[in-house]
Amino acid sequence: MANISLRHVCKTFHNGVVAVRDCTLEAAEGEFLVVAGPEGSGKSTLFRLIAGLETPTEGDIYIGGVVVNQLFPQQRDIAMVLPNHVLYPELTVKENLAFRLKMHRMPEAEVERHVQEVAGLLQIDPLLDRKPGALTSMQQQMVMLARAMVQGHKVLLLDEPFVHLDEKLRAQMGKELRELHKRLGITILYATKDQAEAVALGDRIAVMKEGFIQQAGAPEELYASPANQFVAGFLGNPPMNFLNVKVGADGSDYTFTFGKSAVRMPQGWDETGVLKSYVGKNVVLGVRPKDVHDDPAFVEKMEKGVVNAEVEVMESVGGESYLYLTCSGHSITAGVDADAMRQSGEQIQIAFDMEKIKLFDSDTEHTIWR
Incomplete structure (x- = not known):
């Protein structure tokens, strides 16, 4: 586990678009923090900055108390799941989970241990010999989570991972994810544009608009005492x-x-x-x-x-x-x-x-x- 601290982080792209502006945010060790906001609010860019896939224009990113601005993604001990991630269709579930470990030349016995351990945690042991085409949508999502976790990372970034599932399956996956978080205690940052999903999942919610964190706090705090009109209108269904x-x-x-x-x-x-x-x-x-x-x-x-x-x-x-x-x-x-x-x-x-x-x-x- 590791805490994450963003201090006055900004990201301006070469075309002048400001995607993240003066972002200061803390995620405690072992916390489940949801970053919520509409399409285009800067959530994905923020996650890419944390993962090291983008470099901040200004500000510092700390993981476990260490500034990581200059570290490559593989040095940050972070796993990330994107909405467009797919499994290798020609490989079995077990081979999908082992793929990156073997790429890093991990000994075969170590690969087997890691795969079996994560498969047991996510209760996907019976699926290990199947190929992705034989899995349900929910099973595929569980395998993608397992693939992200198999290297034992301290932080898990989930950028709208269940967006392609229907409402019922999203709710089921959310429940499974909360249970997994309780068992592992891993630090999770989860991005969504769905306010109901944010409220159901997060220990805390950081509401984002136009690249700026509008307010962060427990769901009930944001609902009862919104800092501004946008936060008040974002939380609650039907809206205020x-x-x-x-x-x-x-x-x-x-x-x-x-x-x-x-x-x-x-x-x-x-x-x-x-x-x-x-x-x-x-x-x-x-x-x-x-x-x-x-x-x-x-x-x-x-x-x-x-x-x-x-x-x-x-x-x-x-x-x-x-x-x-x-x-x-x-x-x-x-x-x-x-x-x-x-x-x-x-x-x-x-x-x-x-x-x-x-x-x-x-x-x-x-x-x-x-």
Whole structure:
């Protein structure tokens, strides 16, 4: 096992494209860290920098406390699995696992020991005499993991390794990977654009956008206290509702107006007084679908968060139901009781749980409240 430390790492390519910018990130020894972000956010370049396949323009990369900027990939004690990695189709699973070991002229007995050890860990012993064409997609992924691990590396980099699997198989592979991590305690960095996969797998998540780490922390920390609007919108399914609102002050309340609708919040809730400087200005109000209610009892209780809305569509997924609504020209999604029956075009009242809203600066997108 080894820890990984990135300190102000940047990567600018010869064509001027900045792929990674001022990246500072720590992965503790034995940690399962997920780097999550949309396509083109810089995840793959970041992993290639750690693996030594790219050289940083600025900054330092430490593995096990040692600066590795000038070390070749094979000197870094890192294994990496890419989404386009394939097995040699003409070789058996055992031969695939042994291939690189033999290339390094490892003695035959040592090769056999390493292959059997990793095959046992990943429980693929029965597959050793088969060829890749005789394996299921999930079995092939397990073999690719085994091939990466067979040389006993201290760090495992997985760059969207299961992207070509369907949702059910990805979930199964994720479960197997978590179990493997528990058994081995190896340091794992895992890249994905799927927020649900990130939350399910990671001890911590580093959310990346446009080459920059937006925020890193435990999944529940990022969900409850996002640093900015992007992180708030990236985590959660369905995603957070965002409304462009104007801040006002009315008596002892702040008001947040959008179109003909407005919600209110006691000024006393703003303990730091940050919202005073935003009165008369526009901000972004964020509220998660689960914190938007149509239940009459909640609507009556949260009277300062009540607005009128029109039902566009009601959708039921498993035991959950969602209302897709229009309110003063804004689209809003509400998570409602599975027994609720709403019709398209129906006029209803909904209430925001005002204790759960987030407010973001319209210019910087930084979180300014909660």
